[in-house]
Amino acid sequence: MDGGTLCSIGELARHTGLSVKTIRFYSDRGIVAPAGRTPAGYRRYAPDAVARLALVRTLRELGFGLDVIRRVVDQELTLGEVAAEHAAALDVEISVLRLRRAVLRSAADREPTPKEMELMHQLATLSAAERRRMTDDFLDAVFEGLHSGSHAAARRSMTPELPDNPTDEQVRAWVELAELSLDPDFRASVRRLAEDHAGSLPEGVPRRPRPDTVAVARDVVAPAVACGIRADSAQADPVVAALTARCALAHGRPDDAELHTWLLHRLEAASDPRRDEYCRLLALINDWPAPERLAPLVAWSVTALRVRTAR
Structure with a gap:
């Protein structure tokens, strides 16, 4: 287009790739106003209309509304201002969609x-x-x-x-x-x-900070489980003896049948596999390392104690 020549709406359509109907729509909305009209009433557009329409098309493809676009092309708003506002709105929309x-x-x-x-x-x-x-x-x-x-x-x-x-x-x-x-x-x-x-706690046990029984069982039992030792086998006897001895020492009382019964009760209360699931989900949410599954170790300890308590 010649820098000083007005063009028809059809010529503007050829230069921009937009349809005549679309340009007329934008013109009616005041986004790309004609620079003048012919004696017959046909619209004529200045050369800068090509650049304005290119900007309009870009902003429309980015999802801006017509009122915002009009204010941008009229320099009532800067591109930076509307881009920041639109990006914030998209962040909310993306969050909802996710x-x-x-x-x-x-x-x-x-x-x-x-x-x-x-x-x-x-x-x-x-x-x-x-x-x-x-x-x-x-x-x-x-x-x-x-x-x-x-x-x-x-x-x-x-x-x-x-x-x-x-x-x-x-x-x-x-x-x-x-x-x-x-x-x-x-x-x-x-x-x-x-x-x-x-x-x-068993009667007579002093009320003082004490190690978590599940953690003690994990430390003592994990090697046996890893080696495939069955909880009801003779090979498990020294493991169970070590477990009850550790707990008796931690709680300051004899390693006797009463402690064994209490320990069995304590581990049965901790044997819910949903506890492991809660910890797994919690680690995912908080972006923590994947936790160790304790349910198999607790189940092994419970079985081993039941077998020996029943003897």
Whole structure:
């Protein structure tokens, strides 16, 4: 186009690749106004209309609305201002879409009922404050009224912190962990574990900080499980003897039948495999290293103690 020559709407369409109808629409909206008209009333456009329409097409492809585009081409707003605002809006939209995708993928794997699907959607779209309240409700149910310095640390170690920009895997893990924390039976199971750790000691045992019995069992039993030693075999006898001796020493009392019964009760309370699942999901959400599975070690210890307690 000649720098000083006005062009018709048809010529402008050929130069921009836009249809006459589209250019007329933008013109009617005041986005690309004609520079003049012929005596017959036909629109004529200045050479800068080509650049304006190129910008309009780019902004439309990026998803901007016509009102915003008009203000940009009229220099009422800068491109930087509208780009920042639009990027922020897209961030929100992308976050919502990722949450929806995570729910749908989880549903595809699990074949949920309509009620379960609704719950999954609700859990995935909770705000950060709502997630915190749900977590606090679960941890209150587990630890409320148990006065032990170790419980504050345990509570922190069980708290999920979904990041601002979670991955699909983290969102799915959050939904599953939230469902688990809402399960009354699981809550009761974890509560029993906390109560046992806080106060279910054999009579005469001093109330002092003591090692976690599950951790002691893990340390003693893990090598035997790794070697394939059966819990009900004679080869397991020295392992069980070492386990009860360690616990007796830790709790300051004789290694006798009463301690064995208490230890069996304590490990049975910790044998819920959902505890491992909670820890696995928690690690995914908080981006922690994958935790060791304790359920097989606890199950081995429980079987070994039952066999020997029954003798």
